Amino acid sequence: MNKIKDISSKLPYAGTTIFTVMSKLATDEEALNLSQGFPSFDCSPLLTERVNHYMKKGFNQYAPMSGIPPLRESLAEKTEKVYGISYDPETEVTITSGATEAIFCAVTAVVHPGDEVIIFEPAYDSYVPAIDLNGGTPVYITLAAPDFKINWEEVKTAISSKTKAIIVNTPHNPVGNIFTREDLDALAALIRDKEIFVISDEVYEHIVFDGEIHHSMMTHPVLRERSFVCGSFGKTYHTTGWKIGYCLAPKVLSEEFRRIHQYITFSTVTPMQYALADFLKIPSHYEELSRFYQDKRDKFNQAIQASRFKFTPSKGSFFQIVSYKEITDEYDYDLAVRLTKEIKVASIPVSVFYNDKIDDKLLRFCFAKDDEILERAGEILCRL
Numbered sequence: 001m002n003k004i005k006d007i008s009s010k011l012p013y014a015g016t017t018i019f020t021v022m023s024k025l026a027t028d029e030e031a032l033n034l035s036q037g038f039p040s041f042d043c044s045p046l047l048t049e050r051v052n053h054y055m056k057k058g059f060n061q062y063a064p065m066s067g068i069p070p071l072r073e074s075l076a077e078k079t080e081k082v083y084g085i086s087y088d089p090e091t092e093v094t095i096t097s098g099a100t101e102a103i104f105c106a107v108t109a110v111v112h113p114g115d116e117v118i119i120f121e122p123a124y125d126s127y128v129p130a131i132d133l134n135g136g137t138p139v140y141i142t143l144a145a146p147d148f149k150i151n152w153e154e155v156k157t158a159i160s161s162k163t164k165a166i167i168v169n170t171p172h173n174p175v176g177n178i179f180t181r182e183d184l185d186a187l188a189a190l191i192r193d194k195e196i197f198v199i200s201d202e203v204y205e206h207i208v209f210d211g212e213i214h215h216s217m218m219t220h221p222v223l224r225e226r227s228f229v230c231g232s233f234g235k236t237y238h239t240t241g242w243k244i245g246y247c248l249a250p251k252v253l254s255e256e257f258r259r260i261h262q263y264i265t266f267s268t269v270t271p272m273q274y275a276l277a278d279f280l281k282i283p284s285h286y287e288e289l290s291r292f293y294q295d296k297r298d299k300f301n302q303a304i305q306a307s308r309f310k311f312t313p314s315k316g317s318f319f320q321i322v323s324y325k326e327i328t329d330e331y332d333y334d335l336a337v338r339l340t341k342e343i344k345v346a347s348i349p350v351s352v353f354y355n356d357k358i359d360d361k362l363l364r365f366c367f368a369k370d371d372e373i374l375e376r377a378g379e380i381l382c383r384l
Contacts, residue, residue: 026346050275067095070277099245106228115164122353171316188222203232303378
């Protein structure tokens with residue numbers, strides 16, 4: 001009998017994600033885990049009470065493929081309240097098993113073999129595999145440290161007859177930048193007369209600091225008609241382990257999106273959808289999020305203020321990047337591993353977010369942690 005010796009991989013470059021690697025290392029080393037982006041604190045007791053309520057009421061079977069109507073309706077109402085934009089909950093709102101699934105389905109819906117997709121790096125690590133698995137070609141635009149601003153003239157040059165989509169991320173993971181209104185106008189001007197779609201990762205939409213606002217792609221009329229806006233309940237409600245996200249897109253885009261979604265997960269966990277439908281009707285839970293996380297950012301930054309790390313305060317997300325150029329010349333991955341093992345503080349090396357593993361001597365710390373963890377981490381980091 002012939003035995004299978006190998007599998008021809010569709011993602012030969014892909015190993016275990018850096019988030020899994022560093023979180024496991026943090027656990028093994030009993031280190032403070034400021035690496036993977038999840039809160040160290042729980043969600044609201046009211047939210048878990050609603051899940052329990054619906055489980056006991058028997059809402060434990062398949063949800064509709066596109067999401068339960070109450071959640072789609074609550075999300076559409078909330079979107080109109082926050083952004084003044086109306087999406088039809090029946091045909092333009094889809095609930096997914098996490099924002100990563102939403103992004104994958106959006107890429108799959110529009111990208112065919114030979115198509116090009118522009119991405120800005122440093123970039124979240126799920127974008128390129130989604131492009132590759134659909135036969136597309138990623139076109140990288142590197143955002144230069146330390147400000148990581150988009151050069152729209154460079155984007156214009158990168159657009160070709162093969163460009164099918166542009167993936168954007170605001171607030172940005174890992175660098176914490178946000179799009180301005182001018183960025184939206186510049187992007188719209190470049191694709192206004194072209195058949196180019198926008199896949200927008202906006203999972204940190206409610207985590208924007210210092211009085212700034214989140215400029216969603218949906219708020220620009222040119223961009224809205226061609227954008228898949230992908231969001232996350234997990235980031236907003238401290239429930240990353242639930243893996244519930246969504247996609248807002250015009251009807252014609254949502255129809256193709258759902259064709260893909262139905263064969264990826266079909267539907268998303270039912271009682272939690274009902275709980276979120278109720279919870280969305282309490283605006284304070286997302287309206288107060290920016291202030292809550294700005295306090296966390298400030299707590300962490302104050303804790304490392306006396307260290308040799310250099311940083312510009314994050315504008316959004318729950319990540320702070322810091323430069324260690326004045327401390328060591330080590331490769332960022334090696335340093336992240338060493339710090340986890342030796343001083344028991346885990347971070348993410350920013351080079352992993354680049355195709356060519358560019359090492360600008362930057363680490364990413366997650367400040368979605370209890371205050372005592374942030375203070376303890378800062379105390380340790382200040383000793384370097």
